[in-house]
Amino acid sequence: MTYLAKPKLLRTDAPRNTLGYTRRDYEGAISTLCAGCGHDSISAAVVQACFDLDIEPHRVAKLSGIGCSSKTPDYFLGASHGFNTTHGRMPSVLTGAALANRDLTYMGVSGDGDSASIGISQFAHAMRRGVNMTYICENNGVYGLTKGQFSATADKGSKSKRGVVNNDTPIDLVALALQLGASYVARSFSGDKEQLIPLIKGALRHRGPAFIDVISPCVTFNNHAGSTKSYDYVREHNDAVNRLDFILPRDQINTSYAPGELRRIVQHDGSVLHLRKLEADYDPSDRVAAMNYLQERHALGEIVTGLLYVDSSAEDLHRHLNTVEKPLNQLGDAYLCPGSKALDALNASLR
Amino acid sequence: MSQVKPIESSNDFVIKFANVNGSGSASANELFARAIMRMGVPVAPRNIFPSNIQGMPTWYEMRVSEAGWLGRRGGCDLMVAMNPQTWDRDIAEIEPGGYLFYDSTKSQPRSRFREDITVLGIPLTEMCNREYTDARQRQLFKNIMYVGALTALLGIDFSVVEKLIADQYRGKDKLIGANVNALKLGFDHATANLPCPIGLRVKRSNGVGDKIFINGNDACGLGAVYGGATVAAWYPITPSTSVIEAFSSYCRKYRTDPDNGMARYAIVQAEDELASIGMVIGAAWNGARAFTATSGPGISLMQEFFGLAYFAEVPVVVFNVQRGGPSTGMPTRTQQSDLISCAYASHGDTKHVLLFPEDPYECFTLGAQAFDLADRLQTPVFVLLDLDIGMNDRLCQPFDWDDSRRYDRGKIMTAEMLDSGKNFGRYLDVDGDGIPWRTIPGTHPTKGAFFSRGTTRNAYAKYSEAGTDYTYNMERLRRKLETAKKLVPAPVLKPASQPTRFGAIHYGSTSPAMAEASALLEAQGVHVDTLRVRGFPFADEVIDFVNDHDVVFVVEQNESGQLRMLLLTEGELDPKKLVRVLHYDGTPITARFISGRIADALSEHKVTPLRKQVAS
Numbered sequence: 014m015t016y017l018a019k020p021k022l023l024r025t026d027a028p029r030n031t032l033g034y035t036r037r038d039y040e041g042a043i044s045t046l047c048a049g050c051g052h053d054s055i056s057a058a059v060v061q062a063c064f065d066l067d068i069e070p071h072r073v074a075k076l077s078g079i080g081c082s083s084k085t086p087d088y089f090l091g092a093s094h095g096f097n098t099t100h101g102r103m104p105s106v107l108t109g110a111a112l113a114n115r116d117l118t119y120m121g122v123s124g125d126g127d128s129a130s131i132g133i134s135q136f137a138h139a140m141r142r143g144v145n146m147t148y149i150c151e152n153n154g155v156y157g158l159t160k161g162q163f164s165a166t167a168d169k170g171s172k173s174k175r176g177v178v179n180n181d182t183p184i185d186l187v188a189l190a191l192q193l194g195a196s197y198v199a200r201s202f203s204g205d206k207e208q209l210i211p212l213i214k215g216a217l218r219h220r221g222p223a224f225i226d227v228i229s230p231c232v233t234f235n236n237h238a239g240s241t242k243s244y245d246y247v248r249e250h251n252d253a254v255n256r257l258d259f260i261l262p263r264d265q266i267n268t269s270y271a272p273g274e275l276r277r278i279v280q281h282d283g284s285v286l287h288l289r290k291l292e293a294d295y296d297p298s299d300r301v302a303a304m305n306y307l308q309e310r311h312a313l314g315e316i317v318t319g320l321l322y323v324d325s326s327a328e329d330l331h332r333h334l335n336t337v338e339k340p341l342n343q344l345g346d347a348y349l350c351p352g353s354k355a356l357d358a359l360n361a362s363l364r
Numbered sequence: 365m366s367q368v369k370p371i372e373s374s375n376d377f378v379i380k381f382a383n384v385n386g387s388g389s390a391s392a393n394e395l396f397a398r399a400i401m402r403m404g405v406p407v408a409p410r411n412i413f414p415s416n417i418q419g420m421p422t423w424y425e426m427r428v429s430e431a432g433w434l435g436r437r438g439g440c441d442l443m444v445a446m447n448p449q450t451w452d453r454d455i456a457e458i459e460p461g462g463y464l465f466y467d468s469t470k471s472q473p474r475s476r477f478r479e480d481i482t483v484l485g486i487p488l489t490e491m492c493n494r495e496y497t498d499a500r501q502r503q504l505f506k507n508i509m510y511v512g513a514l515t516a517l518l519g520i521d522f523s524v525v526e527k528l529i530a531d532q533y534r535g536k537d538k539l540i541g542a543n544v545n546a547l548k549l550g551f552d553h554a555t556a557n558l559p560c561p562i563g564l565r566v567k568r569s570n571g572v573g574d575k576i577f578i579n580g581n582d583a584c585g586l587g588a589v590y591g592g593a594t595v596a597a598w599y600p601i602t603p604s605t606s607v608i609e610a611f612s613s614y615c616r617k618y619r620t621d622p623d624n625g626m627a628r629y630a631i632v633q634a635e636d637e638l639a640s641i642g643m644v645i646g647a648a649w650n651g652a653r654a655f656t657a658t659s660g661p662g663i664s665l666m667q668e669f670f671g672l673a674y675f676a677e678v679p680v681v682v683f684n685v686q687r688g689g690p691s692t693g694m695p696t697r698t699q700q701s702d703l704i705s706c707a708y709a710s711h712g713d714t715k716h717v718l719l720f721p722e723d724p725y726e727c728f729t730l731g732a733q734a735f736d737l738a739d740r741l742q743t744p745v746f747v748l749l750d751l752d753i754g755m756n757d758r759l760c761q762p763f764d765w766d767d768s769r770r771y772d773r774g775k776i777m778t779a780e781m782l783d784s785g786k787n788f789g790r791y792l793d794v795d796g797d798g799i800p801w802r803t804i805p806g807t808h809p810t811k812g813a814f815f816s817r818g819t820t821r822n823a824y825a826k827y828s829e830a831g832t833d834y835t836y837n838m839e840r841l842r843r844k845l846e847t848a849k850k851l852v853p854a855p856v857l858k859p860a861s862q863p864t865r866f867g868a869i870h871y872g873s874t875s876p877a878m879a880e881a882s883a884l885l886e887a888q889g890v891h892v893d894t895l896r897v898r899g900f901p902f903a904d905e906v907i908d909f910v911n912d913h914d915v916v917f918v919v920e921q922n923e924s925g926q927l928r929m930l931l932l933t934e935g936e937l938d939p940k941k942l943v944r945v946l947h948y949d950g951t952p953i954t955a956r957f958i959s960g961r962i963a964d965a966l967s968e969h970k971v972t973p974l975r976k977q978v979a980s
Contacts, residue, residue, distance in 0.1 A: 071813060074650065074805045087815055094805035096649055097817035098642070099668050105639040109646025109654060112595045112630040117806050138635040337626040341594040342651035342804065346771050348628055349592040351618040353765045360762040363576035
């Protein structure tokens, strides 16, 4: 239950990161989701990514909307402030939080109902606005908390647990994010932590809107034959374009790959994304090519995963607004209030 | 000629300009209003404009009042009829004995005029066509030309207007010369051809003093700067848009870092009102002072989020510049009809803090204070103004600021406090005032983090559906709103000149009309104590005022008597005691209306006095 904190039983030999934190320091309350829920794997991946990146837990703000996915921020980073907002409106609340303090790391967690149905407007505008955040959509194609209705990402022709066939065209949030200007776009699968953890790390170190669509099967309502978001279906139809290794500036660079298979991308903070190419002609720096590839493979019934697009020189909303380096929530009275003299001069101009 | 004696009045009359929207008349009319103020005579101008950019009728009504009555008077002593579309109704509106000024280029049949008014014609179009070749210039200078003619007709010093133009276009000498030239053409023509000055005159006075002339939306924007707001998120909507435009322009002026030109503020035009209030909530949750400005439809869209801010206890400020509703209603007309939708905004049991500024001065002071109140109370605070004060320039006392004042950021627990072992429970009432302590994200590595949510939780912000946790929280919120009563600005009492059992309660932009109505009633021997409510939840004095009078008129600019509803509910008062005086046609309420309604009600009342009923 969410209000039960995890017991702090700690092995004395638990590995610590360079800040001295153990993995346990990045965990949250005990999950209340169904056993085997893909979302819990994503929470575990977030924990691992933050631990590996030596992020101080309290310097992360985690925000979510409403739904099964949006409950998960309670289950990781217990030492971070979190905000479980309203249905579909996480992006605006996160945007405001990011405006107030540019120094924290912002993680937005949402689901397919939250992002693609009720919140598609906020999803779209946060992407095009360039909010510096890691936006994870835990995508299971179904409404879990209200027991199994289709969401807007459910594939046409897919069958619900009750046998109802979905006739509506699905929304592909990855395609939308690409079109709307997200500067880091990836798709992964909750059952593939080897792929997912480095993608989350890359997103956390990216400056700008980073979007990761994580197919996360709903074991209770969308894991049956006829579903296109089940564990079996996704494993069979997964077309990974690349495999990512995330390398911090301090890490030794692994050069064991053959030249030509690797693509090295340096992000603005000096961190390096090493892409092991799985599809020879895939170029993650070409937005248009990425969009085309996605459509082509979709037509073949394949689910493209991996780092689909990255613009390592992207600029974020704060840059666009030219805000001061010091977080706005730390500016004192003297920086904010023009005082009585300025007011006297203003009064004089109004007569 | 007219049988009615022409109106003779100096420094006390109403001029109305009938124009076509988008013709550039607004700035010429404003120039004229300022000229009269430079003569030391108070003026209250009001733009009566359509929801349109170009082509539809628009009026600029200017009340000149040496006594300083700034409410709308009604009627019109001098009509400047520049719009053929509205000619007939404009002519009809002139008071008997009044004056008509018009463009006489095209001759009009006698039947289109009235016998009981003085007609003053100048061939403005002809003069402009002769003088200018460019169509745009012809249009713009025609406006300045009529200002010149009116200057002569009302006996205003030419040099005053000339200097005003020079001040307005300082640094753009070409424009000064051209405008003064047009002004002089109008002035000279009127002087030579019309009976200048007419019975309406502007005489030098010292009625303006050190007052300033500004609109409420600009003052709200300035109040937000002085109040320390750093984040504004908004969506354009009439009549609130200029609040953000003003905030933006004052921020550029006062909040640009002198060293590097960077902004000590962030303004985001959101995709809709839901996103605007979401951003404001996010910023405020994260410790910045944040606000939005909107109007009725925006308030409706933000309802769910208001509930979240109330329940998660996030200090946000909302400027609501009210207009006529419901639905799209009358977007360019004034009303005070969002009290209920703000006071109890959102589903579930909520109650919000409302502030009611009476003029631009209070838009500034209450606007700035709203941020202290929101932080202190950790709840949404609504500043409810309306189009009448928001979008019209109004004379008001100059802005002031005490430099020793510091922002009250409320109960924020710092890292030092957490380290010193203070017990932190986000929703724990440690001080008995219902207001809990909060931490700002990122404060401490191991202490003070909490998970905000709209769902129920216990005092330590842990998810809980236990009834006892829920009721603890709701009762604490009720205590918090009790605390708010003592913190919102106190009502302003204006006692009648002698003891009376009659009272009137009013708020916001009704203030000047109410003051004038009191004077009119006093002159008729009717004495009414007035109380101007400035905040909600109501301070005890508001309820006491009702209890201290036999009959209380509640004067409002809406159809249903929304403040009266709040008084009845919150004060548990007898409905019979509170008499509605309601004005809601979209125009600003007038003193004539208020005094008329109160006088009528009292004469009816005398037939069956309350005391007699009580006695029987």
